[in-house]
Amino acid sequence: MQKIKEKIIEFILRATALITILTTIGIIWVLLSESLVFFKEVSIIDFLTDTQWTPLFANKHFGILPLISGTILTTIIAISVSLPIGLTIAIYLSEYAPKKLKKFIKPLLEILAAVPTVVYGFFALMVVTPFLQKLIPEMAGFNSLSAGIVMGIMIIPFISSLSEDALSAVPKSLREASYGMGATKLQTSFKVMIPAASSGIIVSVILAFSRAIGETMIVAIAAGQQPRLTLNPLVPVETITAYIVQVSLGDVQHDSLEYRTIFAAGITLFVFTFILNNISFWIRKKFREEYD
Amino acid sequence: MKYKLEAKNIDVFYGKLKALNNINIGITENAVTGLIGPSGCGKSTFLRLFNRMNDYIDSFKLNGDIYIDNTNIYDKSVLVDELRKNVGMVFQKPNPFPKSIFDNVAYGLKIQGINDKAFIKTRVKDALKQAALWEEVKDDLGKSALALSGGQQQRVCIARALAVEPSIILMDEPTSALDPIATAKVEKLILTLKEKYTIIIVTHNMQQAGRISDYTAFFYMGDLIEFDKTDTIFTNPKMERTENYITGRFG
Numbered sequence: 001m002q003k004i005k006e007k008i009i010e011f012i013l014r015a016t017a018l019i020t021i022l023t024t025i026g027i028i029w030v031l032l033s034e035s036l037v038f039f040k041e042v043s044i045i046d047f048l049t050d051t052q053w054t055p056l057f058a059n060k061h062f063g064i065l066p067l068i069s070g071t072i073l074t075t076i077i078a079i080s081v082s083l084p085i086g087l088t089i090a091i092y093l094s095e096y097a098p099k100k101l102k103k104f105i106k107p108l109l110e111i112l113a114a115v116p117t118v119v120y121g122f123f124a125l126m127v128v129t130p131f132l133q134k135l136i137p138e139m140a141g142f143n144s145l146s147a148g149i150v151m152g153i154m155i156i157p158f159i160s161s162l163s164e165d166a167l168s169a170v171p172k173s174l175r176e177a178s179y180g181m182g183a184t185k186l187q188t189s190f191k192v193m194i195p196a197a198s199s200g201i202i203v204s205v206i207l208a209f210s211r212a213i214g215e216t217m218i219v220a221i222a223a224g225q226q227p228r229l230t231l232n233p234l235v236p237v238e239t240i241t242a243y244i245v246q247v248s249l250g251d252v253q254h255d256s257l258e259y260r261t262i263f264a265a266g267i268t269l270f271v272f273t274f275i276l277n278n279i280s281f282w283i284r285k286k287f288r289e290e291y292d
Numbered sequence: 293m294k295y296k297l298e299a300k301n302i303d304v305f306y307g308k309l310k311a312l313n314n315i316n317i318g319i320t321e322n323a324v325t326g327l328i329g330p331s332g333c334g335k336s337t338f339l340r341l342f343n344r345m346n347d348y349i350d351s352f353k354l355n356g357d358i359y360i361d362n363t364n365i366y367d368k369s370v371l372v373d374e375l376r377k378n379v380g381m382v383f384q385k386p387n388p389f390p391k392s393i394f395d396n397v398a399y400g401l402k403i404q405g406i407n408d409k410a411f412i413k414t415r416v417k418d419a420l421k422q423a424a425l426w427e428e429v430k431d432d433l434g435k436s437a438l439a440l441s442g443g444q445q446q447r448v449c450i451a452r453a454l455a456v457e458p459s460i461i462l463m464d465e466p467t468s469a470l471d472p473i474a475t476a477k478v479e480k481l482i483l484t485l486k487e488k489y490t491i492i493i494v495t496h497n498m499q500q501a502g503r504i505s506d507y508t509a510f511f512y513m514g515d516l517i518e519f520d521k522t523d524t525i526f527t528n529p530k531m532e533r534t535e536n537y538i539t540g541r542f543g
C-alpha cells in the first residue's frame with residue numbers, strides 16, 4: 001500500500017515537472033515559428049537597425065530599436081530608484097536594525113511587490129505625473145520618468161530582500177574581524193560586507209532588471225504608447241511589453257504581418273531576459289565555488 | 293606592581309545565565325597570559341571583554357571594570373573604534389577577508405584613513421615579517437588570502453592585527469583549526485611577539501599554555517580558580533581543581 005502511494009506521488013511530481021517543461025518548450029516554439037514567418041517578410045537587418053517602429057501605419061517600418069530604447073529607458077530609471085533605496089534598506093536591516101524590527105519590516109516591504117501592478121500604473125499616471133509636472137512643466141502626460149520611478153518602487157523588495165539575504169549569509173566571523181580592527185559599522189558594511197556579498201547583490205539586481213524589463217501594466221498605462229527612439233524621460237515612449245499588449249488587445253487581424261510583429265517583439269524580450277538569467281545563473285555558480 | 297590590563301570585580305551575564313563570577317586579575321605587560329579551562333567555562337567571554345566584542349550580544353550584561361593603561365574602557369567617554377585600534381584580536385578560525393593578502397593586512401590602516409601608499413606598503417611588509425609570513429608570500433601579495441593554507445591564513449590574520457601597531461593582542465584558540473606544523477609556527481611566532489606586545493591567549497590545550505604562556509589563569513564554570521606564573525600552576529598548583537585539570541583527570 002505504502003509503495004503504491006509513493007509511486008503515485010512520484011508520478012504526480014514527475015508529471016508536474018513535465019508539464020512545466022512542455023509549457024516552456026511550447027512557448028519558445030510558438031515564439032520561434034511565428035517570428036520565422038515574420039522574418040521571411042521583414043529583413044532581420046531592418047528589424048535591428050531601422051530607427052522607426054510603425055507596423056500599424058500605412059508607411060510601415062519594423063525597427064525594434066525604439067521599443068528597445070523605451071524598455072531600457074524605463075528599466076534604467078527603475079533601477080536607479082530601486083538600487084540605492086533597496087541596498088540602503090538591505091544594509092540597514094542586516095547591519096543596524098534590531099532582529100525584531102527586521103522580522104517585522106522584511107515581510108512588510110515584500111508587500112510592495114505584491115500590489116497589483118495596475119494600481120501602480122494608475123498611481124504613476126494620476127499621482128506621480130501630475131506632481132512631477134508641477135516641478136517640470138514641459139513634461140508630457142505620458143512619460144518614462146513616472147513609470148520608471150513607480151516601477152522602481154515596486155521592485156525595491158527584489159533588491160532589498162535578496163541583498164539582505166546575501167549580506168546575512170556572509171560569515172559572522174568576517175564582521176567580527178572588521179569590528180575587531182576598529183572599523184565602524186559603516187566601514188564594515190561598505191568595505192567588507194558588500195564586497196563579500198557582491199555576487200548575491202548582483203544577482204538581486206539582475207533579477208530586478210528582468211522584472212523591470214518584463215513589467216507591462218505600469219508602462220502600458222503611464223509611459224504612453226508611442227515608439228520613439230529617445231533617451232528623454234519626459235516624453236511618451238513605448239516598451240516592448242506595452243506594444244505587445246497594445247496589439248494583442250487591438251483589432252489587428254490575426255495571421256497578418258502586423259499581428260506577427262508581437263512575436264518578433266516577444267522573442268526580442270525573451271532574448272534579453274534569457275541572457276540576464278544566464279548571467280545570474282553563472283554568477284551564482286561562481287559564488288558557490290568561492291565559499292566552498 | 294602596575295599592570296597593563298586589569299579586571300576588577302567582573303560579573304558577566306547572558307540574560308539569566310551568569311557566565312563570569314567576580315573575576316579579579318592583573319595582566320603583565322610584554323608577557324603572554326594564557327587562559328585555560330574546560331569548554332564553556334567563560335574563557336572567550338572574558339577575553340572579549342578587553343576589546344568590547346561582547347557589546348554586540350543583546351543579552352550581554354557586565355558588572356565591574358576593565359582597565360587598560362589605567363583607563364576604564366567601559367567608560368562612556370571611550371570610543372570603541374579607538375580602543376580596538378590598540379587591542380588587536382585573532383580568532384579561533386582564520387577569518388581573512390575575501391580580498392588579496394595585501395588588502396587584508398592593509399585593512400586597518402585604510403579604515404584609519406591612511407592613504408600614503410609607501411607608508412602602507414612598509415607597514416604591510418613589516419607586519420608580514422613579524423607574522424613570519426613574508427618569505428612565503430612576498431611574491432604574490434595580490435593573491436586572494438582565501439587561496440592560502442589554514443596556517444598561512446591565520447598568520448595573515450595575525451599580520452592584519454599587527455599592522456596597526458596595537459599594544460595588546462587577544463587570541464582566542466588561534467591554533468585550534470591548524471595542523472601541528474602550522475601550530476608550531478604560530479606558537480613560535482607568539483613567543484617572538486611578546487617582546488613588543490602584551491598577549492592574552494585562550495587555549496584549551498594545556499601543553500600549549502605550558503609552552504608559550506608566562507602566566508596562566510585557570511577558569512572553571514565562570515570562576516577564576518587560580519592565576520599565577522605558568523611554572524607554578526603546572527608544577528605547584530594551590531587548588532586541587534587546578535591540579536586535577538592540568539593532570540588531565542577531568543575536562
Ligand SMILES: Nc1ncnc2c1ncn2[C@@H]1O[C@H](COP(=O)(O)OP(=O)(O)O)[C@@H](O)[C@H]1O
Pocket residue numbers: 306309311329330331332333334335336337338349351
Ligand atoms: N552569545 C551568547 N549568548 C548566550 N550565552 C552565551 C553566549 N556566548 C557564550 N555563552 C555562554 O557563556 C558561557 C561561557 O561561554 P564561553 O565564554 O564561550 O566559554 P569558553 O570560551 O570557555 O568555551 C557558556 O555557558 C556559554 O554557553
Ligand SMILES: [Mg+2]
Pocket residue numbers: 335336337464
Ligand atoms: Mg571559547
